[in-house]
Amino acid sequence: MSKRVGAVLTRPFVDEAAAASLLRERWHIEARLRPLPSERDRNFAVEIDRRPVFVLKVSNVADDLVLLQMQHAALSVLAAAGVPCQRPMETIDGDEILTWTPIDGQPVLVRLLTWLPGRPLADVPPTDRPPALLEDLGATMGRTANALTRFDHPAVRRPFQWDARHGLDVIDAHASAVGDATRVALIGRWRARLDRLATVLPALRASVIHNDANDHNVLVADDGQAISGLLDPGDAVWSITVNELAVAAAYAALDAPDPIRVIERVRVGFERELPLTDEERSLLVELVALRLCTSVALSAHQSRLAPGDAYLTISEAPAFALLERLERETAS
Numbered sequence: 011m012s013k014r015v016g017a018v019l020t021r022p023f024v025d026e027a028a029a030a031s032l033l034r035e036r037w038h039i040e041a042r043l044r045p046l047p048s049e050r051d052r053n054f055a056v057e058i059d060r061r062p063v064f065v066l067k068v069s070n071v072a073d074d075l076v077l078l079q080m081q082h083a084a085l086s087v088l089a090a091a092g093v094p095c096q097r098p099m100e101t102i103d104g105d106e107i108l109t110w111t112p113i114d115g116q117p118v119l120v121r122l123l124t125w126l127p128g129r130p131l132a133d134v135p136p137t138d139r140p141p142a143l144l145e146d147l148g149a150t151m152g153r154t155a156n157a158l159t160r161f162d163h164p165a166v167r168r169p170f171q172w173d174a175r176h177g178l179d180v181i182d183a184h185a186s187a188v189g190d191a192t193r194v195a196l197i198g199r200w201r202a203r204l205d206r207l208a209t210v211l212p213a214l215r216a217s218v219i220h221n222d223a224n225d226h227n228v229l230v231a232d233d234g235q236a237i238s239g240l241l242d243p244g245d246a247v248w249s250i251t252v253n254e255l256a257v258a259a260a261y262a263a264l265d266a267p268d269p270i271r272v273i274e275r276v277r278v279g280f281e282r283e284l285p286l287t288d289e290e291r292s293l294l295v296e297l298v299a300l301r302l303c304t305s306v307a308l309s310a311h312q313s314r315l316a317p318g319d320a321y322l323t324i325s326e327a328p329a330f331a332l333l334e335r336l337e338r339e340t341a342s
Contacts, residue, residue, distance in 0.1 A: 020071040022118045024052045029066055032110055036101040037122055039064070047226070050244070055125070062125045064099060068110075069119040077244075078107050078119055080165035084158065084218070084243045091157035093150060094229075094239045096123040126239030128229030136266040141275050142235045147258055148279025150237045151223050155254040156284045158218040158246070166218045166248045171308060173221075174253040175211055177300045178204065180307055187310035193330055197306065200299050200333060207296060214250050214290060221245040223258035252290040255280045256297035260305075263298070264328040269335055273298060295340050302329045 026043045033039050033056065043066065046053040050073075056064035069078060088095045098106040099122040111117045131139075131147070171180050178201070185197045222245035229239035259276040263269035277294060280286075286294075309326050 021048075021050055022052050022068050022071055022112070022115060024068050024112050024115070024118075026054065028112050029054055029068065032120065033066060033122070036103070036105075036108060037099065038102055039122075056122070064125055065096065065123045067121045067123060068112075069121070071116050071118060073119060073244075075107060075119060077165045077168075078121065080163040080246065081243045082106060083163055084161060084220075084246050087157050087161045088154060088220075088240070088243070091153055093154050093157060094126060094237065095243075096126060096239075096241065098123055126229055126241065128231050128238035130226045131228040131230055131262065132225035134230050134234065136264070136272075138234065139262075139266075139272075140235060143230065143237070144262060144272055144275035145279030145282075146236045147223070147228060147262060148255065148276035149282050150228075150240060150279075151220070151254050151258045151276075152280035152283030154220050154223075154240065155217065155251055155280075158220065159251070161218050162248075163218075166246055168247070170245070170247045172245050172304070173247050173249045174256070174297065174300060174304075175249060177304045178208055181303050184307040184311040185303070188306060189310065193306070196330065196333055196337070197303055199337065200303050204296055204300055204303070207293075207300065210289075210293065211250055214252060214293075215287075216248060217251045218246055219249050219251060219254040219257075221247050221249060221253065221257060223254070224261040225264065228258070228261075250297075251284075252286060252293065253297055253301070255286075256294060257301055259294070260298040260301040260332075264332055269332055270339055295336060299333060299336055302333050305329055306333075 030043050033041060039056065042057045043054040044057060046055055046065065050070040052068040054066040055062045056066050082098050085095050085097060089097065100106055101108060106121065108120050109117050110120045181197065181201055185194060188194050188197065220240065220243050222242060223240065227241040228237060229241065231238040255277060259273040262276055263272040266272045273294065306326055306329050
């Protein structure tokens with residue numbers, strides 16, 4: 011099996027009744043559970059009096075304790091820097107992470123995290139995202155990247171398919187799974203344009219980054235003007251620092267009437283917290299495209315493994331549309 015096979019294969023299967031029983035036993039919380047989408051874990055909103063209060067996370071079978079400990083350490087760093095993020099809740103025995111074996115299942119690691127207010131950026135139509143919101147998204151991720159420059163952990167040094175430094179290899183390995191000839195050709199043109207990154211990226215500054223500010227991991231405040239939460243540091247990795255911006259800008263630009271303007275507004279906000287070098291700034295569009303190409307290549311590969319899971323291809327069509335638009339508007 012390929013080393014880059016998606017985490018979909020090791021996502022645990024857990025029914026709500028069993029998860030609710032665990033919650034009662036280990037946290038003494040009686041609540042209603044509602045499934046939440048996730049590529050790699052099984053997540054449940056924990057609702058008390060019909061109001062979400064916590065998130066119960068049953069981790070991917072492939073995740074180990076060190077990886078989750080890294081996430082909790084990163085959350086502490088981010089919270090101290092003023093980034094709105096979740097906090098772990100201890101069990102009645104004082105554990106932040108516990109091992110649980112569902113009936114007829116494999117042992118998995120389970121955590122309970124606080125619920126953050128707001129709605130996902132994905133639920134805010136691109137036409138309803140004011141410049142202030144886009145700039146606050148950038149500022150939030152700049153603050154995140156800045157805080158994580160002072161953070162390190164053995165788990166962030168792992169080989170990871172979502173690390174931009176491996177992006178070209180991921181595209182080469184999995185782009186053929188896309189199937190549609192027009193889309194494969196589009197990826198091929200971008201792959202040729204991005205080829206220079208192989209020599210450029212190693213020279214850029216590197217640090218730990220959150221690495222997954224997609225439009226489902228970023229929450230928007232009720233007023234629609236600011237970011238109220240940043241979810242899931244599970245993809246945190248030692249990588250190219252500017253890719254923190256590129257990832258956020260890539261997802262924010264999906265379906266946008268003017269994606270270049272969106273990318274620029276996110277960049278402006280980011281640089282309020284963490285100024286870029288001239289070289290980092292000049293590579294931003296290419297790094298956005300690298301993320302998009304990586305995403306569609308992995309999406310196609312993972313959808314072959316789990317063809318009935320719509321979550322795995324949720325960004326596929328908008329990503330191809332954005333790649334086409336960026337190609338037209340930034341051709342030299």
